[in-house]
Amino acid sequence: MKLPVGFFLLGCTLVFQVTCFEIYPIPHNQDVIDGRTATLRCGVLPDEDSATNDYTVNWEQNSKKVENTERRKQNINNNLYFKRVDKDLDQGGFRCVVQHNITGEKLYSEVAHFNIKWNIHHGISLVNPVESISIVTGLNVTIRCNITGQPAPRNIRWKTGGKILEGSDDFDLVIQNVSLSQNGSEYTCCSMYLTDTNCSKKHLTFTLRVRDPTIPAIVNYPGDMVIKARSFIAVHCEVANFPPAELKWYGPRSIVPLKNKTKDNECRQCIYPNGTLIRLEMRRGTVFECRAINTKNKKYQSHFATVEIAKIDNFDQPEEYKYFRQGENFEYRCQSPGGNPKPSLMWMYEGEPVSEGQHRISQTDKGVLVITKAQPADKGTYRCVAENMAGNVSKRLILEPAEKPEVSDLKDQIVDEGDNATFRCTIVKGSPEPQVKWYKDGSILTNEPGKLAIDYSSVTSYLVVINATPKDEGKYQCDVENSEGEAKSNEAALLVNENLKFSPPLADKCVKVGERSITECKVRGSNESDTLSVRWSRVHSDGEETPYKPNPGSSQLKFANARRNDSGDYKCQAKDKFTNIQKTITVTVVVPPKIILPPSNTTIQQYENVTLKCAATNHILKPKWTFGQYEYTRETTKSKSHKIVRDDGSLFIMQAKLLDSGIYECIYTVCNFTAKASAEVSVVEVRYGDPDETPAGNEENKTTFTIQTIALSISGSVAYILITVAIIFYCRKNKKNQKLSEEDKKMSGGDSRMDKLLVNGDENTIQMEPLSRLDDTDPKMKKLYYPAENIQPISVIGKGEMGGVFLSKAPGIFPDLEDDVLVMVKSLTPQHSHHLHSKASTDNGKIDESLRSAFNREINILRRVNQENVVKLLAVSSEDPSLKPNFLITEYLDWGILKLCLRASAEGRIAKFTKMQKMEMCYQVACGLEHMKDFGLVHRDIAARNCVISSQHVVKISMLSLSQEGFQE
Numbered sequence: 001m002k003l004p005v006g007f008f009l010l011g012c013t014l015v016f017q018v019t020c021f022e023i024y025p026i027p028h029n030q031d032v033i034d035g036r037t038a039t040l041r042c043g044v045l046p047d048e049d050s051a052t053n054d055y056t057v058n059w060e061q062n063s064k065k066v067e068n069t070e071r072r073k074q075n076i077n078n079n080l081y082f083k084r085v086d087k088d089l090d091q092g093g094f095r096c097v098v099q100h101n102i103t104g105e106k107l108y109s110e111v112a113h114f115n116i117k118w119n120i121h122h123g124i125s126l127v128n129p130v131e132s133i134s135i136v137t138g139l140n141v142t143i144r145c146n147i148t149g150q151p152a153p154r155n156i157r158w159k160t161g162g163k164i165l166e167g168s169d170d171f172d173l174v175i176q177n178v179s180l181s182q183n184g185s186e187y188t189c190c191s192m193y194l195t196d197t198n199c200s201k202k203h204l205t206f207t208l209r210v211r212d213p214t215i216p217a218i219v220n221y222p223g224d225m226v227i228k229a230r231s232f233i234a235v236h237c238e239v240a241n242f243p244p245a246e247l248k249w250y251g252p253r254s255i256v257p258l259k260n261k262t263k264d265n266e267c268r269q270c271i272y273p274n275g276t277l278i279r280l281e282m283r284r285g286t287v288f289e290c291r292a293i294n295t296k297n298k299k300y301q302s303h304f305a306t307v308e309i310a311k312i313d314n315f316d317q318p319e320e321y322k323y324f325r326q327g328e329n330f331e332y333r334c335q336s337p338g339g340n341p342k343p344s345l346m347w348m349y350e351g352e353p354v355s356e357g358q359h360r361i362s363q364t365d366k367g368v369l370v371i372t373k374a375q376p377a378d379k380g381t382y383r384c385v386a387e388n389m390a391g392n393v394s395k396r397l398i399l400e401p402a403e404k405p406e407v408s409d410l411k412d413q414i415v416d417e418g419d420n421a422t423f424r425c426t427i428v429k430g431s432p433e434p435q436v437k438w439y440k441d442g443s444i445l446t447n448e449p450g451k452l453a454i455d456y457s458s459v460t461s462y463l464v465v466i467n468a469t470p471k472d473e474g475k476y477q478c479d480v481e482n483s484e485g486e487a488k489s490n491e492a493a494l495l496v497n498e499n500l501k502f503s504p505p506l507a508d509k510c511v512k513v514g515e516r517s518i519t520e521c522k523v524r525g526s527n528e529s530d531t532l533s534v535r536w537s538r539v540h541s542d543g544e545e546t547p548y549k550p551n552p553g554s555s556q557l558k559f560a561n562a563r564r565n566d567s568g569d570y571k572c573q574a575k576d577k578f579t580n581i582q583k584t585i586t587v588t589v590v591v592p593p594k595i596i597l598p599p600s601n602t603t604i605q606q607y608e609n610v611t612l613k614c615a616a617t618n619h620i621l622k623p624k625w626t627f628g629q630y631e632y633t634r635e636t637t638k639s640k641s642h643k644i645v646r647d648d649g650s651l652f653i654m655q656a657k658l659l660d661s662g663i664y665e666c667i668y669t670v671c672n673f674t675a676k677a678s679a680e681v682s683v684v685e686v687r688y689g690d691p692d693e694t695p696a697g698n699e700e701n702k703t704t705f706t707i708q709t710i711a712l713s714i715s716g717s718v719a720y721i722l723i724t725v726a727i728i729f730y731c732r733k734n735k736k737n738q739k740l741s742e743e744d745k746k747m748s749g750g751d752s753r754m755d756k757l758l759v760n761g762d763e764n765t766i767q768m769e770p771l772s773r774l775d776d777t778d779p780k781m782k783k784l785y786y787p788a789e790n791i792q793p794i795s796v797i798g799k800g801e802m803g804g805v806f807l808s809k810a811p812g813i814f815p816d817l818e819d820d821v822l823v824m825v826k827s828l829t830p831q832h833s834h835h836l837h838s839k840a841s842t843d844n845g846k847i848d849e850s851l852r853s854a855f856n857r858e859i860n861i862l863r864r865v866n867q868e869n870v871v872k873l874l875a876v877s878s879e880d881p882s883l884k885p886n887f888l889i890t891e892y893l894d895w896g897i898l899k900l901c902l903r904a905s906a907e908g909r910i911a912k913f914t915k916m917q918k919m920e921m922c923y924q925v926a927c928g929l930e931h932m933k934d935f936g937l938v939h940r941d942i943a944a945r946n947c948v949i950s951s952q953h954v955v956k957i958s959m960l961s962l963s964q965e966g967f968q969e
Contacts (some may be wrong), residue, residue: 020047021055021097026081027112034087034118040080042096042109043506044729055097064090064185068329073297107219119149121202124189127172132209133217133240141175143206145189147198153191159199175208183210216245216292217297217433220275224306226341229309230281230387237275237290239304246297247275250289258290259437310390312339318395323402323432324374330399334367334384337393341649343386348394350380369397376401404485405430407478410492417499421465425478425489434480434487436461441474453760468496500579508571508586510671511562519585521572528576539569539584562589564848569852593621593668598677606657606686612651612679614666623649624666630868638934642868642927656683657920659954686916780863786875788887793827797896798945798960802851803829805960807896810889813874820895823874823950826960828855828886852884858959859888864935869928871948890958894951899944899962917953932957 022045032038044055057078059066071080071531074488079568094112128142159167187206190199207523211217220238227233250258261269270278285308291298315337319776324330327388334345345367354363371378382397386549406428436456438445453464465472473496503524507629511517526532534555536548559566567589573582597615604610614623634645644652665678792809804827809820812818862873876885892966904910946960
């Protein structure tokens with residue numbers, strides 16, 4: 001029943017009571033634009049006793065129900081929304097239908113229509129002359145703008161060359177007296193379309209072709225074509241009667257015309273008098289040129305025809321799985337594979353083409369498979385077939401109804417300790433294929449090599465607990481999930497039968513003489529507590545065992561008053577009905593050390609010797625001395641060292657330096673017992689001040705000081721002269737040696753004495769390349785490797801023969817330190833390449849072998865040397881683990897290169913060094929060289945540029961080999 005009621009409609013039905021409802025808002029007629037959005041509104045106002053969900057709203061077009069599509073659909077507010085209005089599909093009347101869900105009563109709205117406005121540009125056509133071939137110079141040419149629409153187009157505007165042609169507002173444009181200069185001109189036309197301007201696109205423009213009358217005209221010219229491979233072709237080309245002309249065919253980029261070809265009296269390629277070219281079999285694509293030539297002036301016109309062989313590509317994805325929800329619409333667009341010509345698409349199901357048009361399962365002309373209100377029976381394999389003249393290819397679309405997953409129950413597992421426990425989780429159903437996750441006590445699990453193995457590869461997922469221990473006990477659960485929902489299995493328990501073991505584990509023990517000691521041998525994991533026995537026995541040196549007599553059969557190893565003869569090996573044995581375990585420990589009964597002569601605090605002057613005494617009750621024990629991070633023992637110090645631990649345990653410091661000030665600790669250790677004592681040593685700098693600073697009235701002291709000053713001055717002068725003479729002599733000798741070295745190098749094919757190391761200080765005994773090779777199997781060498789990618793260069797310190805030296809950060813090189821440490825990185829790179837992470841730096845294979853040998857020698861030297869005046873080797877590195885190291889990482893001193901610091905001091909950029917400070921620097925370098933000499937090593941390039949210095953004036957010898965310095969001003 002249709003009831004117009006002004007702005008709304010009212011419907012009342014009497015069943016057991018009166019039910020009244022209204023349609024509001026109601027749809028109205030609208031002006032809309034083709035291709036744009038639009039909305040028809042409709043709603044329901046229920047009575048006081050009803051709700052909006054008691055009603056169903058639908059739309060009809062021309063009395064047929066409107067089905068939801070991608071272009072138009074009924075939205076959540078019951079309005080009919082048009083994403084793109086179509087002037088053909090949206091003609092007619094639309095009305096809204098409201099139905100009461102209980103009574104079934106229907107109410108219809110007024111019919112609403114669209115006044116669809118549209119405008120289509122069909123391009124520009126030639127009106128006069130009829131054919132473009134007839135356009136010659138001096139002719140008037142008429143072209144027409146073909147625009148249709150509703151409302152009718154108006155205000156036509158013509159343009160050419162980017163300029164508007166004034167006074168031309170008609171659909172037809174007359175181009176007066178055309179000339180060759182206008183040949184190739186493009187014309188466009190536009191009209192006002194509502195508020196927009198609709199102009200002809202590039203492919204809808206008109207290009208004026210003005211023909212020269214003296215050039216033959218091709219009136220029927222060949223076009224491009226696509227053919228099957230090995231097929232017959234015929235290409236046509238016809239020339240106008242005037243002027244007199246001849247026609248010739250040419251191949252691609254050919255200057256020789258084509259000729260007839262025959263084989264076995266059969267024409268394979270023939271050119272006929274009417275201009276037709278026939279080729280019997282085409283195997284590949286080509287380009288033909290038809291050329292009409294004036295027989296008098298030889299001017300010609302050409303047209304080209306491109307012939308391509310048809311092809312079709314395979315689908316990128318030949319098979320695909322998709323899932324649909326029951327009752328919902330499903331769409332899938334088949335993407336066409338590449339091909340020439342463009343393949344057509346068609347959907348097949350069970351060997352038959354899918355219908356087109358208004359069917360529940362249909363396809364569009366653009367290759368879209370549409371299933372309306374999908375049902376479980378719609379599952380199966382659909383084929384999208386792409387076809388052209390080259391053949392056809394297809395892809396399979398396997399449709400399955402989407403469903404929420406279900407999972408089977410897990411079973412509890414009871415295993416012995418050390419065995420594997422396996423849980424099985426079977427997916428009963430679920431599509432798309434669910435993702436599986438495993439949990440233990442609510443925490444997600446992942447694969448852990450050697451501990452947990454999870455297999456997701458099949459319908460049944462396996463969780464394997466490898467070598468189960470009591471710590472693995474807990475509740476395990478399987479969780480499966482897909483787009484439709486989630487399912488969890490039950491919680492299955494894992495119980496592990498613990499093996500018999502000592503708990504806590506037994507360990508060697510140190511016992512003080514006279515002390516009471518009890519070692520408990522406790523076990524756990526026995527399932528046969530009634531048969532469990534624990535006992536101790538003593539193991540003698542000959543391997544014989546005797547029961548521990550004080551407490552035979554007891555689990556306690558007890559010493560009421562430990563004596564020295566109680567020291568030895570003791571075995572605890574535990575066994576039950578099935579298992580027997582045992583553990584032997586060593587008990588050592590000792591008298592703890594006690595220091596009876598501790599070191600005393602001492603203050604001395606610079607360059608004086610000092611001895612720190614330290615003695616313990618047991619004179620056989622030898623102490624260990626520590627000073628900061630350094631340790632000194634009798635075994636690690638030598639008679640010529642700066643610090644020596646003597647046989648009596650005292651520490652001797654020879655010619656103490658300012659840096660030797662600090663706390664020294666004496667440590668005696670016996671077993672786990674330790675005794676410590678410390679003392680502070682203060683080294684005072686020697687000051688040579690003004691004699692007036694001596695106490696007044698003490699003339700003797702003044703005289704003595706004056707004599708000392710004079711003696712020191714004379715001694716310094718003599719020393720200066722001797723040092724100067726020695727340096728001159730050394731330079732001359734060194735120059736001579738270099739000359740001899742160059743001659744030796746030429747004589748020996750490039751082997752230089754600079755590549756040799758003196759051994760034990762004997763120049764007659766030269767070990768050829770003893771350190772030029774690295775032993776990759778040496779465990780100590782392997783511990784030195786540091787990841788090259790972690791090196792973070794900051795600045796260039798300098799450059800040398802082997803490569804660059806960089807100030808860098810090395811995160812994690814000292815694991816105990818939280819902050820990044822600054823280090824020096826020396827790189828071995830090919831010549832002219834000094835970037836730390838350059839490609840050249842990784843190309844070990846292009847590095848000169850002599851440089852490689854020298855670089856390896858420096859690594860080996862720094863590995864052997866451990867002295868406070870030689871830089872410490874922290875690590876080596878290579879960007880390719882399969883190659884030799886090409887980075888050498890040493891400690892960094894904050895003032896950098898000694899030569900640059902001396903220069904900065906001389907120029908006043910930093911505080912000037914005193915003579916005493918310079919002598920101290922020389923002394924430190926000499927100590928480092930002496931230490932290297934004790935190892936039979938010769939540096940061979942001692943210079944200030946190859947030494948580094950800290951802000952505390954600590955000087956260390958490095959292996960920088962610098963030739964070009966970079967100094968931060």
